[in-house]
Amino acid sequence: xETHGAYWNxxxxxxxxxxxxxxxxxxxxxxxxRVYEELPFYRRHYDSHDFHPRQVTCLExxxxxxxxxxxxxxxxxxxxxxxxxxxxxxxxxxxxxxxxSSGTTGVPTLYGISHRxxxxxxxxxxxxxYTAGVRPTDRVQLATVxxxxxxxxxxxxxxxxxxxxxxxxGAGETERQLELMYRMGSTVLxxxxxxxxxxxxxxxxxGYDTAASPLRLGIFIGEPGAAIPGTREVLExxxxxxxxxxxxxxxxTPFASNAECEQGRGxxxxxxxxxxxxxxxxDPNRSAPEGTSGGVVYTHLHRESQPMIRFASRDESHMSYxxxxxxxxxxxxxxxxxxxxxxxxxxxxxNVYPSQVQRSLLSVPGTGVEFVVVLERPDAxxxxxxxxxxxxxxxxxxxxTFKDELAQAIKARLxxxxxxxxxxxxxxxxxxxxxxxxxxxxxxxxxxxxxxxxS
Amino acid sequence: xETHGAYWNxxxxxxxxxxxxxxxxxxxxxxxxRVYEELPFYRRHYDSHDFHPRQVTCLExxxxxxxxxxxxxxxxxxxxxxxxxxxxxxxxxxxxxxxxSSGTTGVPTLYGISHRxxxxxxxxxxxxxYTAGVRPTDRVQLATVxxxxxxxxxxxxxxxxxxxxxxxxGAGETERQLELMYRMGSTVLxxxxxxxxxxxxxxxxxGYDTAASPLRLGIFIGEPGAAIPGTREVLExxxxxxxxxxxxxxxxTPFASNAECEQGRGxxxxxxxxxxxxxxxxDPNRSAPEGTSGGVVYTHLHRESQPMIRFASRDESHMSYxxxxxxxxxxxxxxxxxxxxxxxxxxxxxNVYPSQVQRSLLSVPGTGVEFVVVLERPDAxxxxxxxxxxxxxxxxxxxxTFKDELAQAIKARLxxxxxxxxxxxxxxxxxxxxxxxxxxxxxxxxxxxxxxxxS
Numbered sequence: 066x067e068t069h070g071a072y073w074n075x076x077x078x079x080x081x082x083x084x085x086x087x088x089x090x091x092x093x094x095x096x097x098x099r100v101y102e103e104l105p106f107y108r109r110h111y112d113s114h115d116f117h118p119r120q121v122t123c124l125e126x127x128x129x130x131x132x133x134x135x136x137x138x139x140x141x142x143x144x145x146x147x148x149x150x151x152x153x154x155x156x157x158x159x160x161x162x163x164x165x166s167s168g169t170t171g172v173p174t175l176y177g178i179s180h181r182x183x184x185x186x187x188x189x190x191x192x193x194x195y196t197a198g199v200r201p202t203d204r205v206q207l208a209t210v211x212x213x214x215x216x217x218x219x220x221x222x223x224x225x226x227x228x229x230x231x232x233x234x235g236a237g238e239t240e241r242q243l244e245l246m247y248r249m250g251s252t253v254l255x256x257x258x259x260x261x262x263x264x265x266x267x268x269x270x271x272g273y274d275t276a277a278s279p280l281r282l283g284i285f286i287g288e289p290g291a292a293i294p295g296t297r298e299v300l301e302x303x304x305x306x307x308x309x310x311x312x313x314x315x316x317x318t319p320f321a322s323n324a325e326c327e328q329g330r331g332x333x334x335x336x337x338x339x340x341x342x343x344x345x346x347x348d349p350n351r352s353a354p355e356g357t358s359g360g361v362v363y364t365h366l367h368r369e370s371q372p373m374i375r376f377a378s379r380d381e382s383h384m385s386y387x388x389x390x391x392x393x394x395x396x397x398x399x400x401x402x403x404x405x406x407x408x409x410x411x412x413x414x415x416n417v418y419p420s421q422v423q424r425s426l427l428s429v430p431g432t433g434v435e436f437v438v439v440l441e442r443p444d445a446x447x448x449x450x451x452x453x454x455x456x457x458x459x460x461x462x463x464x465x466t467f468k469d470e471l472a473q474a475i476k477a478r479l480x481x482x483x484x485x486x487x488x489x490x491x492x493x494x495x496x497x498x499x500x501x502x503x504x505x506x507x508x509x510x511x512x513x514x515x516x517x518x519x520s
Numbered sequence: 521x522e523t524h525g526a527y528w529n530x531x532x533x534x535x536x537x538x539x540x541x542x543x544x545x546x547x548x549x550x551x552x553x554r555v556y557e558e559l560p561f562y563r564r565h566y567d568s569h570d571f572h573p574r575q576v577t578c579l580e581x582x583x584x585x586x587x588x589x590x591x592x593x594x595x596x597x598x599x600x601x602x603x604x605x606x607x608x609x610x611x612x613x614x615x616x617x618x619x620x621s622s623g624t625t626g627v628p629t630l631y632g633i634s635h636r637x638x639x640x641x642x643x644x645x646x647x648x649x650y651t652a653g654v655r656p657t658d659r660v661q662l663a664t665v666x667x668x669x670x671x672x673x674x675x676x677x678x679x680x681x682x683x684x685x686x687x688x689x690g691a692g693e694t695e696r697q698l699e700l701m702y703r704m705g706s707t708v709l710x711x712x713x714x715x716x717x718x719x720x721x722x723x724x725x726x727g728y729d730t731a732a733s734p735l736r737l738g739i740f741i742g743e744p745g746a747a748i749p750g751t752r753e754v755l756e757x758x759x760x761x762x763x764x765x766x767x768x769x770x771x772x773t774p775f776a777s778n779a780e781c782e783q784g785r786g787x788x789x790x791x792x793x794x795x796x797x798x799x800x801x802x803d804p805n806r807s808a809p810e811g812t813s814g815g816v817v818y819t820h821l822h823r824e825s826q827p828m829i830r831f832a833s834r835d836e837s838h839m840s841y842x843x844x845x846x847x848x849x850x851x852x853x854x855x856x857x858x859x860x861x862x863x864x865x866x867x868x869x870x871n872v873y874p875s876q877v878q879r880s881l882l883s884v885p886g887t888g889v890e891f892v893v894v895l896e897r898p899d900a901x902x903x904x905x906x907x908x909x910x911x912x913x914x915x916x917x918x919x920x921t922f923k924d925e926l927a928q929a930i931k932a933r934l935x936x937x938x939x940x941x942x943x944x945x946x947x948x949x950x951x952x953x954x955x956x957x958x959x960x961x962x963x964x965x966x967x968x969x970x971x972x973x974x975s
Contacts, residue, residue, distance in 0.1 A: 148704045158657055161680070163687040163704065173696075175704065180683070202613055211666030212690035225616070228635070232618040235667035241628075249603045249618065249630065 071392070073195040077337055078393045082386070085394070086124060089340055092366040093127055094118065099154075100374055106142050106152035107374065110134065125352075128342055133349045133362055133377040136166070136316070139174050149177040155370045164215040166315060173213060176318065179370035183222075186319040189338050190223025193321025196333060196393070197284045197309040199253055201228035206251035208260055209286070210236045210502050215315045216287050220255050223321055229253070236260055236501035239267045250279040254304070257287040258296055259504035262434045265303045266457065266495075276305040286312040286320075288503055289420045292331070292401030295427020299434055310401045313339065314378050317363045323398065326391040331399035333391075334384070340364040342375075343384045349377050358383045361402065381418075410440065410507060412449045417483045419506040422451060425482040431456050431471050435497045438487075442511040450488040451479065457494035467491075526847070528650040532792055533848045537841070540849070541579060544795055547821040548582055549573065554609075555829055561597050561607035562829065565589065580807075583797055588804040588817055588832040591621070591771070594629050604632040610825045619670040621770060628668060631773065634825035638677075641774040644793050645678025648776025651788060651848075652739045652764040654708055656683035661706035663715055664741070665691045665957050670770045671742050675710050678776055684708070691715055691956035694722045705734040709759070712742040713751055714959035717889045720758040721912065721950075731760040741767040741775075743958055744875045747786070747856030750882020754889055765856045768794065769833050772818045778853065781846040786854035788846075789839070795819040797830075798839045804832050813838045816857065836873075865895065865962060867904045872938045874961040877906060880937040886911050886926050890952045893942075897966040905943040906934065912949035922946075 072078045077085075097118035100107040111117065114132040121127050142150040149157070161180040165173035178186070199205060205224045209217030211233060224231045232251060234242060243264065245251075254261060261283060268275045283306050285291035291300075291310035301308050310332055311324040322339035323332040334341045343359040345351040353359030361380035365372045380402045389397060403420055410417045419438065426432045433454035441448045453475065461467030468491040475489045527533045532540075552573035555562035566572065569587040576582050597605040604612070616635040620628035633641070654660060660679045664672030666688060679686045687706060689697060698719065701709075709716060716738055723730045738761050740746035746755075746765035756763050765787055766779040777794035778787040789796045798814040800806040808814030816835035820827045835857045844852060858875055865872045874893065881887045888909035896903045908930065916922030923946040934942045 157685070160659075160685045161683075163659070163685060165700070172699075175700075177685075204615075204618070210690075211688065212693070213696075218688070228616075230612070230615045230618060230632075233666065233673070235665075238667070241668075244627075245620070245630075 069195065073192040078192075078196075078395065080337075080394060082394060085337055089336060089366065090124055090127075092337075093124075093340060093364065094121060096364070096366065096372055096374060097121060097131070100152070100372060104152045104154055104372075105146075106138075106150060110138070127375075128344065128352050128362075129350050131350075131375045133375045134373065135377050136174070136379075139316075140172065143174055144172075148175050149371070150174075152371055153177055154368075154372060155179045160370065162218075164218065164315075164318075165213040176215065176315070177370055178318070182368050182370050185367055186219065187222045187226040189319035189335065190219050190321045191226035192223075192335065192338075193311055193319070193324035194220065194223040194284065195227055196324040196326050197311050198282050198307070198327060199224055199227050199229055199284070203227075203229040203252045203282075204249060205229050205231055205253040205255060206242075206246055206249075207231065207233040208236050208242060208254060208256035208264070209233075214287075214502075215318055216312070216320070217255075219318055219320055220284075220286060224255075239264055239501075240271065243268050243271065243273060247273065247279065252279060252281050254280050254283045254306070255286065257500075257503055258285045258291055258293075258300065259288060259500050260502060261285065261300055261304070262296070263499045263501070265300070266434075266499075269303075269457070270495075275303050278304050278306070280304050280306040282306055283308045284311050285309075289402055291325075292403075293420055293424050293427070295424055296434070299427065313341075313361075313363060313402070314380065316373055316376055317365065317378070325401075326389065326393060328389055328391050330389060331385075331397040332401055333389070333393050333395040333397055336395055338366060340366055341384075343382060346381075349375070353383070355386060356383055358403075408507070410438065410449075410509075412440065412485050413447050415483065415485050417485055421483060422479065423506070425478050426451070426453055426475060429471070429475050429478050431459060431467075432475060433457060433494055435499070436506065437497060438507045440507065440509045440511050447511065448488065449485060450490060451475065452490045452492055452497065454492045454494050454496055524650065528647040533647075533651075533850065535792075535849060537849060540792055544791060544821065545579055545582075548579075548795060548819065549576060551819070551821065551827055551829060552576060552586070555607070555827060559607045559609055559827075560601075561593075561605060565593070582795075582819075582830075583799065583807050583817075584805050586805075586830045588830045589828065590832050591629070591834075594771075595627065598629055599627075603630050604826070605629075607826055608632055609823075609827060610634045615825065617673075619673065619770070619773075620668040631670065631770070632825055633773070637823050637825050640822055641674065642677045642681045644774035644790065645674050645776045646681035647678075647790065647793075648766055648774070648779035649675065649678040649739065650682055651779040651781050652766050653737050653762070653782060654679055654682050654684055654739070658682075658684040658707045658737075659704060660684050660686055660708040660710060661697075661701055661704075662686065662688040663691055663697060663709060663711035663719070664688075669742075669957075670773055670775070671767070672710075674773055674775055675739075675741060679708075679710075694719055694956075695726065698723050698726065698728060702728065702734065707734060707736050709735050709738045709761070710741065712955075712957055712959075713740040713746050713748075713755065714743060714955050715957060716740060716755055716759070717751070718954045718956070720755065721889075721954075724758075724912070725950075730758050733759050733761070735759050735761040737761055738763045739766050740764075744857055746780075747858075748875055748879050748882070750879055751889070754882065768796075768816075768818060768857070769835065771828055771831055772820065772833070780856075781844065781848060783844055783846050785844065786840070786852040787856055788844070788848050788850040788852055791850055793821060795821055796839075798837060801836075804830070808838070810841060811838055813858075863962070865893065865904075865964075867895065867940050868902050870938065870940050872940055876938060877934065877942075878961070880933050881906070881908055881930060884926070884930050884933050886914055886922075887930060888912060888949055890954070891961065892952060893962050895962065895964045895966050902966065903943065904940060905945060906930065907945045907947055907952065909947045909949050909951055 160177040161183040162178045164176045309325040322335040342362045343353045382398045436453035439450045472489040479487045615632040616638040617633045619631045764780040777790040797817045798808045837853045841851045891908035894905045927944040931944045
């Protein structure tokens with residue numbers, strides 16, 4: 066085992082911005098030329114936009130001139146050129162791994178990843194998880210689904226490359242999971258924030274002393290929860306551990322190309338791996354100024370198989386170049402990724418993210434962590450109801466009054482934070498269904514919801 | 521990628537028996553000395569049996585003198601020395617992977633596997649799956665559970681080492697699984713035989729032309745099904761593929777230390793990896809003569825972490841040294857592992873395996889693949905009922921008569937094959953519950969069943 070100190074790769078992580086960006090530019094140019102020459106998907110797309118790679122002579126050109134790609138385009142291309150699309154980039158025989166998008170809206174798109182990329186991905190995953198605090202001495206419980214979705218697999222790969230002990234038990238079977246966590250003394254937990262909350266609740270009801278758990282670190286993937294202050298506090302206090310956020314999106318594997326350091330001030334963006342731009346929400350060819358919220362556009366600098374060049378992710382975030390005490394010169398997304406633009410609800414014209422509702426709920430004392438938003442349109446107008454459990458540690462003397470008062474407090478907070486009049490129903494603990502992977506926070510029963518949410 | 525021809529490792533696979541066994545003896549001696557010197561679990565066990573490693577001067581001594589170990593002993597030792605027992609053999613910091621037994625009878629035992637072992641395991645897994653026919657050009661769909669149980673993980677490791685394309689989709693979500701199998705053109709399927717049967721049934725009901733599936737090879741683990749002629753034929757004809765059997769037991773990882781070659785005449789035993797003995801069912805220190813059925817005792821020749829030395833597995837089999845046309849000089853278990861001694865039912869004093877019942881059922885035309893045996897003892901005597909579905913491709917004109925006649929035919933066949941009078945109920949197709957992993961074939965409702973089946 067190689068030894069590493071504060072950094073996985075000190076040279077890259079502490080490089081000056083100009084030096085890094087000079088390297089990025091030449092990698093971007095190489096990728097652009099390669100995809101234009103070799104991949105019909107990109108050639109057609111660029112030709113139809115009158116774009117040619119030689120036009121890019123600086124990073125600003127890259128943002129201004131290169132047309133973005135979307136999930137819908139990838140899905141369509143795979144339907145035309147099955148199974149991996151006309152952007153595969155390597156012979157099929159060189160594919161090491163096949164995974165796929167979660168495919169919540171139908172046919173999942175397939176990821177084909179070459180042997181060479183898989184090896185490089187392991188190193189970037191290791192860098193991300195090392196940044197988030199995993200060390201070779203750790204015993205890492207991976208309570209993630211191991212199936213189509215690449216989240217758990219990539220995390221495992223990173224922990225293996227670090228040389229930690231990996232315990233990839235999968236999601237579910239929560240009682241056994243807890244018994245083994247305590248018996249083995251797992252020091253790190255990796256899963257979705259939703260599942261970590263569920264495990265916490267179950268552990269308490271089984272009588273575990275959760276604040277004295279063997280866990281010292283929780284790293285959460287697949288959902289924005291770890292970056293939401295209320296959720297983070299519940300998990301940190303509940304499990305007696307530090308919480309770190311990590312991860313972009315599965316198309317952009319190595320998805321650990323952003324990760325939070327020991328300072329806990331938002332995720333560092335590994336700009337020498339996946340070039341990450343914050344752009345105007347209406348115009349992906351215009352940068353958002355530093356600190357301004359915008360859409361996130363990602364580009365693979367190293368992938369040879371299915372390289373994503375300016376992938377418009379529908380993530381929303383803002384970026385900061387303010388120096389970090391950890392010494393890494395990578396910029397940060399100080400609040401992580403707030404939520405997916407395709408999770409966004411439009412309620413009577415207002416834009417509301419489930420993560421925003423979650424943040425508001427957790428700021429009202431007495432509120433539990435499980436909730437769902439139900440959207441209906443009985444007449445002409447949207448009606449939005451938040452159904453939320455109360456904190457299970459509270460046993461109100463007069464439940465009806467307690468629930469009514471809590472509902473009023475939540476309603477006022479939501480109105481204040483989102484400008485939407487929600488109806489609020491406070492429920493008993495353990496009423497709502499629990500998820501072992503990503504939570505479903507929105508039930509949209511309106512006659513015509515979004516045309517098509519991206520999968 | 522290294523190139524391999526007919527063999528993964530020609531030198532080892534075609535070595536003469538005396539040469540191989542000379543090597544085995546010295547590895548056994550090394551392991552014995554090491555576990556006696558370093559591992560309290562073995563030291564206590566051997567001392568209490570007045571056994572010392574220096575007594576072993578030949579393979580016959582090894583069988584005659586070394587006391588066996590059992591699952592119950594491992595479980596007890598882990599309870600005393602948590603979490604990995606006093607037979608771990610490496611510092612905990614050197615553990616790469618943690619997995620566990622399925623723990624069907626309670627607390628699972630934990631497997632701790634060192635980095636060095638994990639790398640060696642990959643090579644043996646590759647040898648096993650290469651023997652069974654996997655090649656670098658294959659696209660392998662791993663429809664196995666990825667969790668505590670090591671079956672899927674070891675299979676994945678082997679396919680990765682071979683350089684095949686791995687598609688570790690996990691068990692379950694059968695419709696999506698089928699859609700992707702056809703869309704991607706998976707050439708190899710790895711799962712339990714139970715799940716392969718279930719997928720077949722579902723594929724037919726969804727209208728897939730299963731005999732024209734992209735699969736060319738099915739390798740089945742975790743259950744004895746692939747070695748049962750009736751089951752093998754249903755799978756081979758149903759999917760239009762070749763079926764190969766593989767695998768010992770999870771304690772003995774690399775469990776692919778036996779695998780069937782292209783001759784399809786039972787599994788080759790990789791005697792230079794896991795030394796495998798067939799012993800008298802009553803006396804594990806007495807060899808069963810070649811060709812005689814007995815218990816299977818396994819020994820790790822290379823594991824440094826949790827080495828199993830004379831592990832009495834409760835598997836039953838017989839061995840043959842008859843030469844195989846493939847050129848491998850490893851002996852074979854011509855009928856695979858028939859079943860676990862702990863799956864064995866004792867019905868009015870007769871010993872019956874579920875696999876035996878399965879074989880009998882599949883030899884009666886009109887019988888489906890799903891069944892369960894229910895054992896009861898309403899009075900003093902055991903009553904055994906087989907509940908079995910009929911073949912879904914048959915739509916009988918007079919269902920009642922059809923079922924009565926089929927039940928009579930099955931009853932007669934079972935009486936002939938097992939000497940037990942079973943009651944038989946023929947059910948409609950799709951009546952019994954389906955498993956995505958191992959099937960539960962016996963429901964024992966008798967007041968006192970086995971004292972304790974091993975997990």
